[in-house]
Amino acid sequence: MPTLTFPLSRIEGHAQIIIKLTAGEVQHATLQATELRGFEYFLQGVPAEQLPIIVARICGVCSTAHHLAAIKALEAIYQVEPPPAAVYIRELLMLGQLIQNQATSLFLFTMPDFPGSEGLPSMFEFGGDDANIARRALEVRRVGTELIGLAGGQFIHPIRAVTGGVSSPLPEDGVRALRERIASVLPLACELFERYWELFQGLHDRIGTLGDDTPSHYLASVEEGHAYYGGNLRVLDPDGVEQASFAPHEYQRYLTEQPVENSYSNATLFNGHVMRANSLARLNLLPRLGTPIADIYMLRFQREWGHPAHAILLFDLARGIELVYCLEKALEMLEHIPDGEIKAPYTPRDGEGCGVVEAPRGPLIHHFNVVNGLVEKARFIIPTQHNILAIEQALMVAARRYVHGDRIDLELERAVGRVVRAFDPCISCATH
Amino acid sequence: MPTLTFPLSRIEGHAQIIIKLTAGEVQHATLQATELRGFEYFLQGVPAEQLPIIVARICGVCSTAHHLAAIKALEAIYQVEPPPAAVYIRELLMLGQLIQNQATSLFLFTMPDFPGSEGLPSMFEFGGDDANIARRALEVRRVGTELIGLAGGQFIHPIRAVTGGVSSPLPEDGVRALRERIASVLPLACELFERYWELFQGLHDRIGTLGDDTPSHYLASVEEGHAYYGGNLRVLDPDGVEQASFAPHEYQRYLTEQPVENSYSNATLFNGHVMRANSLARLNLLPRLGTPIADIYMLRFQREWGHPAHAILLFDLARGIELVYCLEKALEMLEHIPDGEIKAPYTPRDGEGCGVVEAPRGPLIHHFNVVNGLVEKARFIIPTQHNILAIEQALMVAARRYVHGDRIDLELERAVGRVVRAFDPCISCATH
Amino acid sequence: MPNPFGVLQLSGCAGCEVALLDAQEWIGQRRLAYMPLVLTADEFPPVDTLLVSGAVRTDEDLYRLRAASKRAGELIAVGTCAISGGVANLGDRDEVRDLFFSAMERRHVPRLLPKLRPVDAIVRVDRYLPGCPPMPHLFMLALFGSPDTRLAASVCIDCGRKKTKERPTQLRGLQEGLPDPGICLINQGYLCIGASTRGGCQAPCTKAGNPCVGCRGPSDSFISRSSDEWFNAIRKVFLRMTDIPSEEIERELHAPHLSLFVFQFADYTVTTRRPEQVL
């Protein structure tokens, strides 16, 4: 009958784990999101054209994804296609978003969990040969925000993308400078990731598991060579077979959202199934990525863990491969910024529309109804929501591993932290 | 860093235990009272003469104690002495209160904790030779409410006591009938208590402890032959020496009330010391009670556990001895109801006054300021509050017994239940 | 055992629970499946009848009430607090509320709701068992009674004091003087409102010499109407039986100890409560 509450740190936002026991049996394991601002409510009546600015504030970590998803939804309503040169800039923006996020999740959030028998409180506590990890990791991470700053005008809550395109071209000197920065940071990122992989193996040896490895459904909006800009949503079944592919506006036929009693975050189901999104979902959908170094890591990953891979701690490694991929991809794209129109003309109109991007945590859908130029209804289907049930399932696996009838092994505390961080949830987004 | 929350049952009101660990060390153990109505606030401005009716609603379990404490505080303000015949009736009322409460606490609250290795969910689950415990226990318990009904006019939220005395004499047929009822129930109560004692020993054998046995300060307002009507407040120091004795209106010189951050209940300190009230405090102050059967139990108790005794589970046994004492005492008193005036005349006036009774859980003080016939300030010093810090200290002892660095023994769940029930807290009162 | 029932205690004094324990005859006849006061149970189980006592004061009350009501057949609101919020309603004055909330929000505890609510402001209630607390035999009726049980229409009928021709000219204080044991308290100048208060309690208070404060709420005729109409009925009784000025009665009717109970029905809810729902 006791309830165990574990506060969470090294994730975005406010949440805690609640595990309920009855007579020494684990009954429930819940990820409780404890914050809420109410975007779906207070956006009612707001002028539609202001959405890209306001909804960026859903999350300071993934503001780029929200900024673009909103713009894409408005473009669906206004029936306007942004020109290729504008899409190119937006893709760079998404790559910046991913670099920033994956570096943060890898080095600031999860890496401190690995060393020794207890892990470290933070990245800043690494010692010995690893003492310079913090500085180097922040260096890699900052390249992501610099890319967002370049492509988005602002490094957080960007503003350069506008309905119909972008508001101005990229400054050439900025492009050149950033190309050099990324080139210098790429080897650093690989070094850090190699060390990450080593420490990860050490953890695996110590705890003897990589967590819940139930074959699962995976959801992502990617295809080979993509830059997280989003397109069709694709679903892999637990055997690794693509089971569905659908356009953003069809999402309601496949995805259902359900309220969670003990949380301010809803959860999403795919046709009634628990599913997973985020890095491992993407790598399970894309056997190769298309950039040289990342694909070497992909081979190593697949040799070691198979394809599709299911153990949840592999989400961590998958993020490292994506970090390398995004750096390579950005470098490649910054070489040839295309010329041409950056904004298409349009006439605002009323209607209903959806926009999707592949955010760091998976497909992010914005869905708006506009009446008389004002938002009548705004709905946000958030990547972290896709993972809520998978997180709780993985928490149950961990809890059952460490609760033994008449006693609780306190490794459980570290285990639930690792489980949650593997999914890198974003609570500001999930609750919005 | 995890927090363990244990819901509580078989106590009066809404509370839970919260135990906080850091790195496998117990940091805090809290009794969190989770309800509140706000009597000290909403009584402001209420006509003083209505207090005895309204404040009874602080608690349906101890309404008799509140009813009388309020009347005694008003009598202190109005400077009126109730006639002896009225005090006699009020004492019977308190004995009814005690019989009802101690029987409930013994048989409904704590006894199910004892059998087997896990205890039972409730008194109704006893089987075998014990299958008739529930019916018999309720029979004993009901005699208490019958006595309240007789002496108080109503069995809960009594009304017969009024400022200056009582509103009517006791009906003679009622007195006679109840005398017979008590006489028939007394042997039943002894039988049940003998069985209780046996099961208690069984528990002791199983868990090897009777809980926190730190020598402590004890607080009670009793003297030999008393009927819980309250007088001076007496304090025993940890060596068993009487350290203070003071009148109700002097309480602020000895007792300080402090808010508890994690609870709606305040806690009281005696000159900065943690203290204990309730049954064991009274027995530690009174080496003999003065009725024949109860004093036989007292001897047995003292032979086994010494005097003063400190282990907290002994509060349970002490309540059993008091149950017997109250039945004997009531029987004795019902034999010769005195004649004479039952109400003294008085003129309501403004002022400040305190009233005390020895409630089941210890001294209950009501303290009022009356201006223009209206309550300007009402303050309630509640017996359960005297025990809050002692409860938390005993919870720490239990938590440290069952938390071992890297694991938690789930006997802790049963242990915290036993600790709290030993003090028989009343949460409605404690929060009021 | 058939027909499990549960008792959900919200914010109150537990007096209703104690009264139910006094009504011990239910033991062996219906299974008590939930009642944390006397029974360790984890989750709220499915029950045929759910008795709810206490008012909705904290967010935990709200949550537990919603959760339990989903698993219950019939729901009976028991006692003044469940029916109207009860004694804590005395705090519903702005100056007291502000003081109260600002002191309490400093603590780290389950939150108080901004306003105290009766049970039927949150969930559907099938029946009402008024009384502060209801007497044990009324609990037995609630658990086993046939729907056409008829109780005494008013406390007067249960009381048995003799009405006289005595017409007092002024009210006596609630605790003033010593009442004559056999004579109607109104004839003695006490503000007794038993004449229009719901009967069935067997009038312990008036029998012991204390005026009825109306804890069982209004008799059938006033249940679905506003408290003003009940006030009017009470005023009329005093007009008929005494020469006490009507203003004096009026003023005293709004005294806190009475307002606890007098507002028990129509005024605290948007739901209309029908006489046949009330025991």
Next chain:
Amino acid sequence: MPNPFGVLQLSGCAGCEVALLDAQEWIGQRRLAYMPLVLTADEFPPVDTLLVSGAVRTDEDLYRLRAASKRAGELIAVGTCAISGGVANLGDRDEVRDLFFSAMERRHVPRLLPKLRPVDAIVRVDRYLPGCPPMPHLFMLALFGSPDTRLAASVCIDCGRKKTKERPTQLRGLQEGLPDPGICLINQGYLCIGASTRGGCQAPCTKAGNPCVGCRGPSDSFISRSSDEWFNAIRKVFLRMTDIPSEEIERELHAPHLSLFVFQFADYTVTTRRPEQVL
């Protein structure tokens, strides 16, 4: 390391925290003692400086803010949400609030407070660091700057676009058309409020062709005054530089994306905030 500082994140978007991580130069100079986003720490430790981001939305926010502020030397409110409540203030309309609370009170979670509050409505705030989010170099100033650092007085000064004699006669939509890269956005008919918005941000928005929405709040002259006075100043700029009807400006100034920021100072608190407290 000396001078420990902590970061307490209340209800917000974590953008301020991300900006602080970008200001990585503090590493090795001051010890970060509390910041759950990147650091596992149990209790809030004593710190010299406490940065608070986000608004007070839940009872947990309230509790954690009170507890942390007791252990902090200087307290700096960081970002729009901490200073004025931020984006969730858009929900402070009755119809939306009711809908919102009735949907959310069904969940079993830490409670939302009835109203969103800025940090200085709860505890004393020593300094304010406005911006949504503040740029990394402003965090460095907050952590290490001397008290007499002077930043650009307005966004205009940071912006560098050329003002012309062009007098537009109507407002262009926020995202309408493609602005000329070198010319003042006001001359092009955009509702840019950079002229009276606090500088120091280096004007990334206007430089990228987007009108300033005022996220740094009013410049010193308006900080202790009501938002109306800021509105007036903005209207005067447009009167001087354009022929756009004043009513049109007026209407647009109350648009949600602006009202997020324009009300940032005087209107959300009973405390007066002085210019010297604001970075």
